[in-house]
Amino acid sequence: MAKVPVQFTLNGAEKAEFVDSGTTLLHALRDKIGDTSPKGGCHQGTCGACSVIIDGELRLSCLTLAETCNGAEIRTTSGLAEAGVLHPLQRAFLDAFATQCGFCTPGMIMAAKVLLDHTPNPSREEVVEALSSNICRCTGYEPIIQAVLRAARANSQNAA
Amino acid sequence: MELRKNYFADVRKDGLNEIGQPRPRLDSPGHVTGKTAYFADRNFPDMLHLKMVRSPHHHARIRSIDTSAAEKHPGVVKILTAKDVPHNVYTILILIQIGPEDETVLADGKVRWKGEAVVAVLAETERAAQEAAAKVKVDYEVLPAVFDMEEALKPGAPLVNEYHGQNHYLYDSGECRKVRFGDVEAGFAGADHILEQSYQSSPIEHAPTETTGCVVAPEGNDRFTCYTNTQAMFFTLDNTSIILQMPGSKLHFVGGTVGGGFGGKVDVIVEPIAILGAKLTGRPVCFIYSREEEMQISSPRAAEKVVIKDGVMKDGRIVARKVTGYTDAGAYSRHSPYGAQKGAAHYPGPYTIPNVWIDTYCVYTNRTPSSAMRGFGVTIGDFALEVQMDKLARLIGMDPLEFRFVNAYRDGDMKAHRQPTEGAALIECMQEASRAANWPVAEEFMAMSSYTKGA
Ligand code: FES
Ligand code: FES
Numbered sequence: 001m002a003k004v005p006v007q008f009t010l011n012g013a014e015k016a017e018f019v020d021s022g023t024t025l026l027h028a029l030r031d032k033i034g035d036t037s038p039k040g041g042c043h044q045g046t047c048g049a050c051s052v053i054i055d056g057e058l059r060l061s062c063l064t065l066a067e068t069c070n071g072a073e074i075r076t077t078s079g080l081a082e083a084g085v086l087h088p089l090q091r092a093f094l095d096a097f098a099t100q101c102g103f104c105t106p107g108m109i110m111a112a113k114v115l116l117d118h119t120p121n122p123s124r125e126e127v128v129e130a131l132s133s134n135i136c137r138c139t140g141y142e143p144i145i146q147a148v149l150r151a152a153r154a155n156s157q158n159a160a
Numbered sequence: 161m162e163l164r165k166n167y168f169a170d171v172r173k174d175g176l177n178e179i180g181q182p183r184p185r186l187d188s189p190g191h192v193t194g195k196t197a198y199f200a201d202r203n204f205p206d207m208l209h210l211k212m213v214r215s216p217h218h219h220a221r222i223r224s225i226d227t228s229a230a231e232k233h234p235g236v237v238k239i240l241t242a243k244d245v246p247h248n249v250y251t252i253l254i255l256i257q258i259g260p261e262d263e264t265v266l267a268d269g270k271v272r273w274k275g276e277a278v279v280a281v282l283a284e285t286e287r288a289a290q291e292a293a294a295k296v297k298v299d300y301e302v303l304p305a306v307f308d309m310e311e312a313l314k315p316g317a318p319l320v321n322e323y324h325g326q327n328h329y330l331y332d333s334g335e336c337r338k339v340r341f342g343d344v345e346a347g348f349a350g351a352d353h354i355l356e357q358s359y360q361s362s363p364i365e366h367a368p369t370e371t372t373g374c375v376v377a378p379e380g381n382d383r384f385t386c387y388t389n390t391q392a393m394f395f396t397l398d399n400t401s402i403i404l405q406m407p408g409s410k411l412h413f414v415g416g417t418v419g420g421g422f423g424g425k426v427d428v429i430v431e432p433i434a435i436l437g438a439k440l441t442g443r444p445v446c447f448i449y450s451r452e453e454e455m456q457i458s459s460p461r462a463a464e465k466v467v468i469k470d471g472v473m474k475d476g477r478i479v480a481r482k483v484t485g486y487t488d489a490g491a492y493s494r495h496s497p498y499g500a501q502k503g504a505a506h507y508p509g510p511y512t513i514p515n516v517w518i519d520t521y522c523v524y525t526n527r528t529p530s531s532a533m534r535g536f537g538v539t540i541g542d543f544a545l546e547v548q549m550d551k552l553a554r555l556i557g558m559d560p561l562e563f564r565f566v567n568a569y570r571d572g573d574m575k576a577h578r579q580p581t582e583g584a585a586l587i588e589c590m591q592e593a594s595r596a597a598n599w600p601v602a603e604e605f606m607a608m609s610s611y612t613k614g615a
Contacts, residue, residue, distance in 0.1 A: 037194025102191030103419030
């Protein structure tokens with residue numbers, strides 16, 4: 001099968017790989033580049049576990065072809081903590097008991113990050129809407145909603 | 161919510177210091193940073209992908225299997241059928257002497273449910289494995305199937321599983337698990353009211369976000385490391401050892417964080433065939449259920465039917481309870497004979513009833529094999545029992561919570577399956593629930609205790 005080159009930044013670092021044409025970004029990240037923080041829960045765009053941020057937008061990496069990401073700026077949950085210090089969202093997920101099995105967590109955090117980047121002080125309804133394409137089978141969602149609201153409050157206190 | 165902390169203060173030294181205090185989860189830092197290693201995060205060079213050819217029929221005889229076109233498909237490395245599996249017929253609970261072996265790793269001559277594994281295809285890529293699997297030709301003679309437990313128990317019903325010889329599990333007590341306590345017919349004869357109701361549930365899929373699977377790597381010394389999301393590590397290790405006729409010392413199982421299980425990952429399904437594939441090819445193998453397989457193929461909670469007949473007095477005492485429970489195992493036992501047995505012990509509920517009669521059946525049908533799920537064997541029973549309790553309270557015009565106080569078991573009461581009650585806290589839980597839910601009950605019930613009879 002013909003290989004195609006792909007080149008993008010991942011959490012700020014330059015990455016270049018040859019992949020089979022048709023390879024999803026999820027496979028490229030996990031199996032080629034070795035960032036396993038995006039998870040494959042369905043590979044058909046229904047669970048949100050594979051969510052990543054591409055050029056500031058929330059994307060399902062299982063439905064995104066790697067070859068369409070040339071020159072893109074890609075962010076994943078594994079790159080959120082800076083110098084070992086957790087991002088406020090990560091801190092809030094931890095403190096609000098928003099993880100159980102953890103499989104949905106990286107995708108949830110990506111969805112929440114895009115929300116807070118655009119809407120620093122979201123209402124509860126806006127949080128629910130922003131997480132509505134991410135499935136969690138463990139928590140019942142409420143702790144996750146609370147975590148996102150808590151992170152938003154922490155951000156606004158830091159800004160004040 | 162503030163809970164009273166003085167319950168059982170005389171038998172506890174802890175003062176309930178932890179209750180109401182947040183404690184961080186140990187695994188959470190890994191989860192929020194994406195560092196937690198799930199089985200599928202293991203990747204090996206030259207790893208093969210396994211895809212299953214599955215039965216499109218609920219019940220059929222296999223006339224022939226033709227893998228020749230699939231073998232020629234580019235990227236295909238190995239194709240496995242029943243004859244490749246050293247000990248192809250197994251049952252998980254054989255480890256605790258609950259036989260007979262009744263399930264095939266790969267179908268041999270017959271399929272008994274729609275989705276049953278027939279042929280395993282190993283290929284260089286997931287896509288090649290999938291495409292080749294579609295080229296395997298299986299010639300089936302479709303047989304009549306049965307999907308309803310009561311139909312399956314009727315004489316002349318299609319026989320689902322020849323290893324059992326009839327469409328129910330055979331316990332040492334006969335066709336069902338039996339509990340006999342007191343004289344249930346005398347109890348009914350003396351009761352003020354009789355209420356008989358039947359309750360039914362459908363199968364329930366756990367739908368974990370991480371699908372079932374494993375990654376196997378040969379260690380190069382005829383030993384295999386299997387990274388798996390099983391919830392039952394040693395059941396899996398020991399059953400794999402039996403199926404592959406390999407000593408356990410050749411099998412190195414690595415578990416860890418499971419991406420949601422809820423009981424759905426206790427069966428031994430993916431590991432033996434993936435290890436066999438690694439053994440026969442000398443290469444790493446991954447076998448991961450697609451979302452569709454997780455929803456359609458993995459065991460659900462069993463469908464159940466519960467028929468409850470109660471005799472109750474005007475003053476609220478239940479004097480007789482007769483229960484017949486049916487658990488739909490689907491085509492194979494897996495954990496269902498145990499689930500049905502648990503139901504037999506559980507059906508009186510947390511109530512002291514002097515006359516009890518219970519039969520529970522584990523029934524085979526041509527449905528997807530069911531297995532464990534959170535409290536299997538008792539959860540559906542509890543639904544049925546507590547709905548029945550509400551109906552009984554309404555029948556005699558009593559408050560439903562007070563009705564439960566009247567019948568609640570207490571320490572020292574003999575349960576119907578001959579286990580004396582110990583450490584009962586039902587009364588105290590109901591007292592606290594009465595306060596927390598602001599559902600007041602008469603003072604005499606608030607003064608009751610699980611320790612003592614009377615107030
Ligand atoms: S894996 Fe992409 S949405 Fe489920
Ligand atoms: S924590 Fe398990 S799926 Fe969300």
